[in-house]
Amino acid sequence: MxxxxxxxxxxxxxxxxxxxxxxxxxxxxxxxxxxxxxxxIEAGEFVCVVGPSGCGKSTIMNLVAGLDAPTSGTITMDGRPIAGPGADRGVMFQDYALYPWLTVSQNIGFGLENGTPGRGLSRAERDARVRHFVELVRLKGAEDKFPHQLSGGMCQRVALARLLANGPDVLLMDEPLGALDAQTRLILQVELLRIWGETAPRAERKTAIFITHDIEEAVFLADRVVVMGTGPGRIRAILPIDLPRPREEGTRADPRFAALTKQVWELIRDDAYQAIG
Amino acid sequence: MANSLAPSPSIGLRSVPLTIWRAIALPLLLLVAWQLWAMGLPADTRAPSPAKVLAGFVRLTLAGDLPLALIQSIGRVVAGFLIALVLGLSLGLAMGRIRWVRDGLEPIVESFRPIAPMAILPIAILFLGTGTPAALSIVAYAAFFPLLLNVMHGVSRVDPKLVLAARTMGVPPLRTFTHVILPAAMPSVLLGSRLAMGSAWTAIIAAELAVGAKAGGGTSGGIGQMMFVFYAYSIDLNGIVVCMIVVGVVALLIDRAFRGAERILVRGREAT
Incomplete structure (x- = not known):
């Protein structure tokens, strides 16, 4: 071999x-x-994890991030067990976890400035990288603003740019669009796929785990949807999503989109009803 | 015409907003009444009047007594505050972040906290005498608790996600501490500093008064002792009132200065 x-x-x-x-x-x-x-999960794959509240979606993410260790079993990355947090796995938190005392640029460059991703980079290289991601997430002109001066959608872009600026192999996103209004969500879903590298060949894409409770969002974004159930949290089913890429607004009108959405909902329904009592 | 471009003849009194007039009307009235009352008294009265207080202020300032006393008191407050800052900051950070430190120290802190700085005074005088060390220790004691408690709460309430985010970016622990936890707790540190400075200033006046009392004018100096001398020896009520006003104005200035610092240092965050 x-x-x-x-x-x-x-x-x-x-x-x-x-x-x-x-x-x-x-x-x-x-x-x-x-x-x-x-x-x-294969390299370059976009996997969405859906399930009702209490199914352990966030636990899965924390385990991959290395913020928690499994009680039993193993998680490996490139064949090596995950031993703790590391910048090779970037995390985007639900409420963004931006530093309120830093500007947009400083937030995006935080990992480069203070963490392992910036090692061996000169000041000029770091600045250039920050500028690149500012442009990629379309935040030009807002570099010197502070998070509280930004809309939810803009904060989300800052968090995404910070995630990407650290150059992780694996993107871990915990309901990153959860706090946004419905319209902004739809727009940012398309944008997220663009930034992830939907139009690039598979080898150049990042591996992504995206946690959400929104079934349509999961089907729209994912190569595979992992459906989780409760009591205790476990995987119920893994559905391949064979919708063509790049996915656009029209994708939602595809009959297969509706069929997949329905299929996921049927898998979740019983647990979801139980979750709300 | 109201909107004529010609300069209004009523500039001056009328350009002062009504709310300001309302705010100063009563104090002004009281001052006038006080002055009128004092003018009706016999000429050799000890009773203070606004005019005599003003004269006293000018006299004490020109003679250098008041500035000197003020510098002495402020110097002690700053020194005592700095001692409290070092102790309060380091202990507060440790207690806010490390569970066992907090569990171990909280009972002691909570049992000393209700003891007013003045209640420490007899012990301080017995151990440290009537000079600067005693006054300093009272000031440091008074400033310590607001600092400690605010730093501790500020540090323990730092959003855990900010720390987790730093860990996932490979930020080492010490750097996380200096670049995440400390700035995140900065509003509480500044609030604690402002409250500490307030109590320190209150404490120094009382401490100097009391230390001055014990030593009979002794070695304490400062504005508190100046008040004691006016009270116990020269019975100069105008001097006492001058000191009262100066003490109040300094307290106000300290508070404003710290609020200003808060606004600058906590830039980018909404006022809390």
């Missing part, structure tokens, strides 16, 4: 029988957040 084919055989990320149990600090009560998670 050649080196190249060996690398191809190793998925970017692999979950093997992953379970995570939380122990409440005071009561000592144990909660099984997720169990029996097995999943392989």
């Amino acid at each position: 050649s080196a190249a084919s060996a690398r191809e055989a190793t998925p970017k990320l692999r979950f093997t029988a992953v379970a995570k149990e939380f122990v409440a600090p005071r009561t000592g009560k144990r909660t099984l957040a997720v169990t029996d998670v097995g999943l392989s």
